[in-house]
Amino acid sequence: MKKTIILTAAIVIFFSSCRKESxxxxxxxxxxxxxxxxxxxxxxxxxxSISTGYVFWDVDTTDWDAVYNRFLxxxxxxxxxxxxxGNVTVNDLSKVYNxxxxxxxxxxxxxxxxxxxxxxxxxxxxxxxxxxxxxxEQRDYFIEKSSSERTSIRAFLDSxxxxxxxxxxxxxxxxxxxxxxxxxxxxxxxxLFRLPDGRLVPYLWQSMAAFTPVIRSLGSNTSTxxxxxxxxxxxxxxxxxxxxxxxxxxxxxxxNNGGYQDDLDYLIGTFLTQPVEVMKTRYKEGPGRLEYSxxxxxxxxxxxxYFRDITAEKIPYVIxxxxxxxxxxxxxxxxxxxxxxxxxxxxxxxxxxxxxxxPYTDINLNYGGPFxxxxxxxxxxxxxxxxxxxxxxxxxxxxGHTPDRIILRKDYNGDFKPQLDAALNYIANY
Amino acid sequence: MKRLLFLLLLCIVQNVAVAQWAVGFxxxxxSTSITRSHADRIDETYGNLCGYDFGINARYSINSxxxxxxxxxxxxxxxxxxxxxxxxxxxxTDHINTxxxxxxxxxxxxxxxxxxGHLFLGGFSGYWLCQHVEGxxxxxxxxxxxxxxxxxxxxxxxxxxxxxxxLIGGIGLSCSLNECxxxxxxxxxxxxxxxxxxxxxxxxxYRYLNTGSLTIGIAYKLNKKEQQ
Numbered sequence: 101m102k103k104t105i106i107l108t109a110a111i112v113i114f115f116s117s118c119r120k121e122s123x124x125x126x127x128x129x130x131x132x133x134x135x136x137x138x139x140x141x142x143x144x145x146x147x148x149s150i151s152t153g154y155v156f157w158d159v160d161t162t163d164w165d166a167v168y169n170r171f172l173x174x175x176x177x178x179x180x181x182x183x184x185x186g187n188v189t190v191n192d193l194s195k196v197y198n199x200x201x202x203x204x205x206x207x208x209x210x211x212x213x214x215x216x217x218x219x220x221x222x223x224x225x226x227x228x229x230x231x232x233x234x235x236x237e238q239r240d241y242f243i244e245k246s247s248s249e250r251t252s253i254r255a256f257l258d259s260x261x262x263x264x265x266x267x268x269x270x271x272x273x274x275x276x277x278x279x280x281x282x283x284x285x286x287x288x289x290x291x292l293f294r295l296p297d298g299r300l301v302p303y304l305w306q307s308m309a310a311f312t313p314v315i316r317s318l319g320s321n322t323s324t325x326x327x328x329x330x331x332x333x334x335x336x337x338x339x340x341x342x343x344x345x346x347x348x349x350x351x352x353x354x355x356n357n358g359g360y361q362d363d364l365d366y367l368i369g370t371f372l373t374q375p376v377e378v379m380k381t382r383y384k385e386g387p388g389r390l391e392y393s394x395x396x397x398x399x400x401x402x403x404x405x406y407f408r409d410i411t412a413e414k415i416p417y418v419i420x421x422x423x424x425x426x427x428x429x430x431x432x433x434x435x436x437x438x439x440x441x442x443x444x445x446x447x448x449x450x451x452x453x454x455x456x457x458x459p460y461t462d463i464n465l466n467y468g469g470p471f472x473x474x475x476x477x478x479x480x481x482x483x484x485x486x487x488x489x490x491x492x493x494x495x496x497x498x499x500g501h502t503p504d505r506i507i508l509r510k511d512y513n514g515d516f517k518p519q520l521d522a523a524l525n526y527i528a529n530y
Numbered sequence: 531m532k533r534l535l536f537l538l539l540l541c542i543v544q545n546v547a548v549a550q551w552a553v554g555f556x557x558x559x560x561s562t563s564i565t566r567s568h569a570d571r572i573d574e575t576y577g578n579l580c581g582y583d584f585g586i587n588a589r590y591s592i593n594s595x596x597x598x599x600x601x602x603x604x605x606x607x608x609x610x611x612x613x614x615x616x617x618x619x620x621x622x623t624d625h626i627n628t629x630x631x632x633x634x635x636x637x638x639x640x641x642x643x644x645x646x647g648h649l650f651l652g653g654f655s656g657y658w659l660c661q662h663v664e665g666x667x668x669x670x671x672x673x674x675x676x677x678x679x680x681x682x683x684x685x686x687x688x689x690x691x692x693x694x695x696x697l698i699g700g701i702g703l704s705c706s707l708n709e710c711x712x713x714x715x716x717x718x719x720x721x722x723x724x725x726x727x728x729x730x731x732x733x734x735x736y737r738y739l740n741t742g743s744l745t746i747g748i749a750y751k752l753n754k755k756e757q758q
Contacts, residue, residue, distance in 0.1 A: 118723045125735045151733055165546070165731045283540060312672065338553065362672040381669055385611065388727060390687045394625070396667045396678040448724040458670065464572055464615060465670070514558075 152387035207232030207453035220278040275327030299347035302337035307427035309359030348416035348527030358427025398423040450500035556747025573615035581606025597637040623665040631656035648702035656691040696722040
């Protein structure tokens with residue numbers, strides 16, 4: 101019997117050594133790994149972090165193992181070249197990193213990598229790769245312009261009275277706001293159009309999605325409070341105008357580069373009688389590429405302060421969007437289409453950055469998302485986002501929202517007017 | 531050498547002459563844990579979960595102290611992922627995994643005629659039939675966190691390895707009620723040697739299941755007369 105026990109123990113010990121040891125599997129963006137002295141270390145850190153923390157592996161077709169096998173020798177060659185001649189420039193790194201990240205699906209992704217051995221010929225030390233921007237600029241309706249699109253649309257709206265519209269009210273301005281650690285500013289144009297038949301159309305253009313932090317300042321004696329009054333005026337024009345006088349509503353999200361998710365409770369929740377499930381969301385639950393949490397529903401709730409049942413009253417709600425509608429700028433029309441039957445979207449297929457970003461300090465909540473050393477730029481700074489899909493299962497990351505009616509500004513020399521005309525005509529004939 | 535082989539053959543023939551078959555079934559509970567890299571995820575722990583364990587078995591006795599036993603088990607091998615980061619502490623996922631396992635064990639027995647102890651040693655292979663998850667997840671907005679319960683099947687993906695195999699060992703106690711019927715109490719431990727995730731070529735992250743099982747069963751001896 102004793103022999104049997106000894107034999108058993110020996111066999112168990114022998115076979116227990118048959119379990120293989122895992123490689124060291126980092127979670128995305130371990131800060132203590134940010135210091136490196138070679139290009140190979142820099143690449144390996146990025147590769148491993150994206151491998152474990154990128155949220156789009158089940159929809160992104162990039163062969164990440166092939167990326168490692170193909171590019172690791174190139175970074176070793178750069179290390180060798182630096183060792184031999186000290187001659188590695190930002191341009192050299194830019195070529196390689198553009199090949200690595202340039203086709204990835206995440207349109208929020210922004211890779212900023214530092215040349216760890218600055219070269220005298222470089223004017224700066226940073227390499228920038230934005231895969232979303234690379235894809236968007238290849239679309240046939242992308243417009244190359246000298247000034248920013250947001251400057252152009254502001255100029256168009258500044259001169260709205262001279263463009264043939266009947267404008268009863270036009271309030272606009274740029275308003276600072278502060279929310280936790282974020283300080284920024286947002287520009288609004290609230291216009292009350294009058295149609296030829298005398299009915300009214302409250303219109304709002306927002307340069308970014310910051311409705312929530314601004315309107316919370318309503319009643320305060322600050323610049324933000326002035327912006328809140330403007331937003332309150334737009335909402336009150338919608339909720340208080342008699343049905344016979346209210347032809348429809350326009351929200352203009354063109355060149356809106358995103359912002360706060362809670363804005364949905366104002367821009368959609370104002371028109372809801374009960375919570376509506378519009379999206380589902382999930383996050384990385386482990387370092388495996390396909391290891392996700394279970395989908396959880398995302399609800400938009402009725403707004404407690406403003407309310408009009410535009411579904412029951414059959415009031416058309418037109419949302420304008422274009423190729424420069426990014427993140428919340430495109431999530432808003434997308435969710436509005438799901439939640440409200442009278443919503444109609446006009447413009448261009450949007451940018452395609454459709455999943456929310458959490459602050460990079462929240463990396464330990466989601467194990468995905470922005471990581472690096474933040475705004476210090478000493479090492480690098482990368483945005484990836486957490487994963488959301490529409491409630492019907494559609495995943496629009498990388499492709500964006502396609503409006504009900506497509507009107508391309510490219511066909512009108514970049515003019516913003518035809519899309520607005522289409523919105524007003526749709527409402528007038530609704 | 532020839533004489534030695536002849537003696538060995540004689541011994542086997544003699545043993546076969548007294549061999550008997552028994553068939554039975556058993557059922558009980560188990561507890562499974564998972565051995566995996568933690569990947570420095572600061573607020574996640576991986577804990578044990580209980581599951582059911584049912585099976586049928588066949589035993590072939592070579593002599594009074596040595597048998598070969600094969601089981602066919604339908605068993606759960608469940609484990610839990612729990613978050614701990616302050617306001618995320620309600621978040622957890624219970625992984626409910628159902629396996630069809632086929633252990634083959636050598637059964638060394640000892641003791642009296644009616645009450646015998648057993649020592650099992652062998653290996654098993656299995657197939658991961660389905661997985662189910664239940665727990666609580668969260669939705670984060672700009673200002674709030676909401677918790678959502680879930681309880682639903684989870685489809686397999688290309689990272690899941692559905693075949694598994696490993697070692698099995700344990701102890702048991704059997705009590706003969708009469709010439710035909712034995713009651714069994716088994717405590718078995720399943721030690722996987724095949725990772726249940728496939729990993730990738732560059733970054734391997736092996737995950738192994740460990741299951742302790744406690745079952746009671748009943749066995750029916752098919753050819754008791756030959757034994758007598």
